[in-house]
C-alpha cells in the first residue's frame with residue numbers, strides 16, 4: 001500500500017483526562033505526543049497524506065478557557081515541531097477557516113507552512129476551524145458562477161475553499177478514536193468511499209503501532225467501489 005490518504009478524528013482527550021481525575025485540558029496536552037507518534041510512523045506505513053482533525057468549527061461552542069488552551073497548544077505545536085517536520089520531509093498545511101483565528105496564530109501557521117514547504121515524504125494537513133458542510137457550501141457557491149462543473153472541478157473548488165492547494169483528495173481510511181461512531185462534519189465529500197475504522201482507544205493513548213494495526217485491518221478489506229468483487 002502506497003500513497004494513502006488517512007484521516008483521523010482525534011477524539012477522547014477530555015474523557016481520558018477526566019477518567020484519571022485530571023482537568024480536560026491535560027488530556028489535550030497529552031494528545032500532542034500521539035500526534036508526534038502518528039506523524040513519525042505515517043510515511044513508513046505507506047501514508048502520503050495525513051489529515052488530522054484538530055478543531056472543528058463547532059468546537060467554538062466549548063467554554064472559552066478550553067478553546068484558548070486548544071489554540072495555545074496549536075501555536076506551541078507549530079513552533080516546536082518545525083525542525084522535526086523538516087528533518088522528516090513533512091509538508092504541513094492547515095486547512096479550514098483562518099479569519100476567526102488570532103493574528104498571531106495565523107502568522108505561526110503561515111510560518112510553519114513556509115518552513116516545511118519542501119517536504120516531500122508526507123503531507124500533514126491539520127484541520128482547524130474546519131466544517132465540511134461550510135466548505136462544501138463555499139465550493140458550491142463558487143461553482144454556481146461557472147458552468148458545466150464536474151466532480152473534479154468541485155473537488156478543486158473545495159480544495160481552494162479550505163486553504164489547501166486546490167486539492168481535496170479522496171480519503172482511503174478514516175480513523176476515529178474515543179469510541180464514538182460519527183463523522184462530526186469532517187471530510188464529508190472526501191470520505192465517499194473511505195473505509196471507516198472506529199476504535200475505543202482514547203486519543204492520548206493512540207500511538208504509531210495503533211495506526212499500523214488500523215492499516216493492517218484496512219489492507220484486508222475488499223474495496224469494491226460499487227463493482228462486483230474480483231473473482232478469486
Ligand code: IPE
Nearest residue numbers: 010011012013014015016054
Ligand atoms: C478531541 O477530544 C479534541 C477536540 C475536539 C479538540 P475531546 O475534547 O472531544 O474529548 P472528549 O470527546 O470530550 O473526551
Ligand code: IPE
Nearest residue numbers: 009010011053054055056184
Ligand atoms: C470532533 O470531535 C472534532 C475533533 C476531534 C477536533 P468532537 O468531540 O467535537 O465531536 P462530537 O461533539 O462528539 O460529535
Ligand code: MG
Nearest residue numbers: 011012013178
Ligand atoms: Mg469529543
